[in-house]
Amino acid sequence: MTNETEKQTSYSSLHDISMRKEELLKQIRHDQQQMGGMWNEMFRPQQRTRKKGLNLQSMLNTGIGVLDGALFAWKLYRKFKR
Incomplete structure (x- = not known):
């Protein structure tokens, strides 16, 4: 660096x-807040907007999975009931 x-x-x-x-302390704190905000923004998962249909x-x-599991359990129960 030169003197100019x-x-x-x-x-x-x-x-x-x-x-x-x-x-200088005020500037450093301000810069830390800005960098912290940018860091958090970069690694924060984006909010997903879910629609009613989804x-x-x-x-x-989920309901069909539970029903399927219940029917499977009932079939196993009847098969191994003896």
Whole structure:
């Protein structure tokens, strides 16, 4: 880096240094919040919008699966009842 691109600030008192420190801490916290939000947004699963038909279909599939399991259990019970 050259001296032209570097930003040099002169401080005349401890108060100037503490003010600069507070300003930098605010910037760092703001940047951390932004980066945290972007990170969470990147890895958060997207919300799926479910339609009424899909909910009904899911309930129907589950119900049919339970009924099929019950019928299978009844057939096994009758077969091995002896």
